Amino acid sequence: MAYVWRIRKKRAKRLLNEILETGYFVNCNFHPVRLTEYGWNKWDHDVDGIALTNGGKCSCCLVNCVPEPITERVAMEMAYVWHTEGDKGLAVRYGGYTPEAYDEFQRMWR
Numbered sequence: 569m570a571y572v573w574r575i576r577k578k579r580a581k582r583l584l585n586e587i588l589e590t591g592y593f594v595n596c597n598f599h600p601v602r603l604t605e606y607g608w609n610k611w612d613h614d615v616d617g618i619a620l621t622n623g624g625k626c627s628c629c630l631v632n633c634v635p636e637p638i639t640e641r642v643a644m645e646m647a648y649v650w651h652t653e654g655d656k657g658l659a660v661r662y663g664g665y666t667p668e669a670y671d672e673f674q675r676m677w678r
């Protein structure tokens with residue numbers, strides 16, 4: 569267990585370094601987020617930021633959510649997709665959903 573945790577933490581640290589470098593990441597809702605803060609200590613392995621889509625604040629855990637680092641250019645592209653196509657556009661283009669799977673997902677969670 570401790571061994572697995574060490575590996576996950578190592579991966580999370582690498583991820584944090586990448587996100588610090590680009591300044592942007594994708595959160596669990598497939599929204600592009602501009603990094604504003606991060607935590608790296610015993611209990612806190614989070615990246616916090618502002619979504620470029622709806623301007624909402626969000627926070628993702630580097631170990632559990634494994635947010636994807638993206639460049640500013642991709643972040644801007646994703647924001648544009650959201651403004652023209654909404655959540656579904658992002659989920660289909662960047663989240664690996666098919667349009668049908670996304671509609672199904674929506675039905676289940678509404």
Ligand SMILES: [Zn+2]
Binds near residue numbers: 595596627628629633
């Ligand atoms: Zn998350």
